[in-house]
Amino acid sequence: MRAWLALALVCASAGAQPARSGLDFMGPATQAMQRDDSQNPAMLWLHEGQALWNKPEGREQRSCMSCHGDASQSMRGVATRYPAFDTASQGPLNLAQRIGQCRVQHQQATPWSPESEPLLSLETYVAQQSRGLPIAPAADPRLAPFTARGQAAYVRRIGQLDMSCAQCHDGAWDRKLAGNPITQGQATGYPIYRLEWQGMGSLQRRLRNCMTGVRAQAPPFGAAELVELELYLAQRARGLPLETPAVRP
Amino acid sequence: MRGLAALLLAGAAAAQPLAPYTVQGDAIAAPLAGLAGDAARGRAIVANRQLGLCLLCHGAPIPEERFQGDLAPNLAGVGTRWSAGQLRLRLVEPQRLVPGTIMPAYHRTEGLRQVGAAWRGKPLLDAQQIEDVVAYLSSLKE
Ligand code: HEC
Ligand code: HEC
Ligand code: HEC
Incomplete structure (x- = not known):
């Protein structure tokens, strides 16, 4: 038992497995809402x-x-x-x-x-305007130190629950958190329409939700830490088609 | 979705200081602060998505709670597999047994980063709550 998680945490570094959009994990109703512009609230x-x-x-x-x-x-x-x-x-x-x-x-x-x-x-x-095009972060060496900081934040355990992004989105995706699928946390469709929000939200709003979820202090909107995470997420999602505007529950 | 929302709305853990304890082997033999646990209260804590949070990750023989996690071992029969002392350590300091485990330490305040203001300096469960959960888990025999 403990073997699988330990193993998952070791070999599930980003890129070791094919990247999958969150859309793949959604129920048919949510998928249809995203794919059909006449149904998409965004x-x-x-x-x-x-x-x-x-x-x-x-x-x-x-x-x-x-x-x-x-x-x-x-x-x-x-x-x-x-x-x-x-x-x-x-x-x-x-x-x-x-x-x-x-x-x-x-x-x-x-x-x-x-x-x-x-x-x-x-x-x-x-x-x-980029819907359907592959996510293609610039290979700009000036961005490298910022991306590296984002990656470090991604694997850092935070909050009272002492969890990292990687533990959920690399180590436990395709499992269920209280009955809901955990995805790879690929930022492919932002801004998104989220049914729970009854409105649109940015990627930073989603990230702040994940942080508050583990009872961590989320940085304010626009903070450097959040942009650095966005940079790392873009690297992780490289090649996946951009889906804006996505729909999530 | 519901999972994170539950974490988000999560209620107040007790603000009591941590109870000292001694680890022997893979167990904490003595009850925290010498307290006696109550299995019924423990069951309620495990079932409570704002307090125990256990069902986010674990399944448990609590049929009225429909949405249970599956990223950790099912708790059914855990009282057969482990003694009370072993269960206590698995709640208080699981990372001592499984380094890098996703399971949080339920009775710890040190060594955490970026804890939200409402939770700072507070363990997830206080000594009495730990003992209640240990009593409940010990009762889960197969
Ligand atoms: C975020 C996920 C998570 C939460 C929340 C969580 N656990 Fe765990 N727990 C695990 C994982 C994963 C394991 C298995 C250890 C490992 O391999 O990492 C585990 C192991 C255990 C074990 C040992 C089980 C065995 O058969 O070896 C017990 C007992 C346990 N948890 C009880 C609890 C209780 C009670 C709660 C709530 C008060 C709780 N856990 C909350 C993830 C979690
Ligand atoms: C007066 C001219 C002007 C106006 C008005 C203007 N922009 Fe720009 N925009 C520019 C220039 C010049 C650049 C690129 C150079 C720079 O400023 O860095 C740019 C760059 C951009 C880029 C980045 C493009 C890239 O390839 O990286 C985006 C996105 C953009 N603008 C969106 C907007 C939007 C949306 C508005 C209206 C709210 C707007 N712009 C209004 C002049 C303008
Ligand atoms: C306790 C588990 C957990 C942790 C820790 C966590 N998340 Fe999430 N995250 C979720 C859940 C659950 C969702 C909603 C369902 C899904 O897409 O996985 C989500 C959604 C996301 C999404 C949206 C995916 C989409 O398809 O739109 C991104 C991006 C994301 N998380 C990134 C992060 C980052 C970055 C961190 C660390 C700062 C983090 N998560 C920490 C559980 C977690």
Whole structure:
């Protein structure tokens, strides 16, 4: 008995097994909801994101469209390589932060707070332009130290329950936690519509949930620790198709 | 999903100081703080997803609780396999027996990282609760 878990923990390092999207583990109803746009509740946010893309904002009354043109051309593939290195801050930015930067620097509009509805909508719209493309994080050596920190956080035991991400998502996936399947924790479809949230949420919201779940103190939205985890998760999910907007229970 | 939500909503563990104990072999022979356990209370703790959390990972002969985990051995018959002292150590310090196990130490506050403010300095179960769970597990004979 103890053999299997010890063994699982030893040989289940990321990549030792074929990567599988969380979608594979979902029930048929949730799968259908994700796959069929006419059923997918995230479409509301997607349409709102499209409207925001075209909406003039800020001092110069410029829209995302004014600079980037047709998103289906200019944004295709962009989400597959985020988080990406930002020369100004000399660190990684996730897609939402990158959008926020354009809003403030290029549109000169008031910033949106993390997890705000307009930001989630626009991030969903931008990411959806890459739907079906393989996740392909940039091989940028400047990102390596940040990715390494994310990987260290992934295997670090935290919280009163003293558990690591790896123990659940590498060591125990395909088993059941109180009757619910544990997946490989592949971040393939963010932002997602989650039935439990009755709304959209970012990957950082999901990660903060996992941390609070083991009774750990979750870093605030936008914290470097969370972006570093996102970087490592992108490496782990390399090659899986991007699914935004995914649906999860 | 329900699993994590349960962890999330989890209620207050007692804020009592830790009871000292001595490990002999693979057991803690003496009851913590000399307390006597109550098997009925122990069963309630094991069944409680906010308190014991055991059913997130283990199955147990508690048929009214439908959603049980399967990432740890079923607790049925555990009282035949282990003595009370052995069960006590498996709750208090499971990592001493299985290094790297996913099972948390239920009566420990040291050596933990990034513990949420509401839980800091508190063990998952206090000495009385540990003894109650030991009494319940000891009663699970096959
Ligand atoms: C996060 C998962 C998890 C939780 C929560 C958990 N356990 Fe465990 N437990 C395990 C695993 C896994 C093992 C097997 C040891 C190993 O191989 O790592 C185990 C082993 C045991 C054993 C030894 C079983 C045997 O037959 O060898 C007992 C007894 C036990 N647990 C009781 C409990 C009780 C009682 C609770 C709640 C108060 C609990 N556990 C909570 C994961 C968990
Ligand atoms: C005034 C011009 C301008 C506006 C308006 C603008 N952007 Fe940008 N955007 C840029 C430029 C220039 C870059 C790349 C250079 C840089 O700033 O780093 C960029 C980069 C991006 C990137 C990263 C692309 C990549 O390949 O990594 C995204 C995503 C993006 N913008 C989204 C948006 C969204 C969404 C909006 C509206 C909220 C918007 N932008 C508004 C000029 C603009
Ligand atoms: C106690 C077990 C546990 C721990 C520890 C844990 N998670 Fe999770 N995680 C879950 C469960 C349960 C879900 C929801 C079902 C699923 O996708 O596995 C989930 C979901 C996820 C998802 C979403 C997957 C999807 O398909 O959308 C990601 C990503 C994730 N976790 C990453 C992490 C990271 C990173 C950590 C560490 C900071 C972590 N998890 C810690 C149990 C855990």
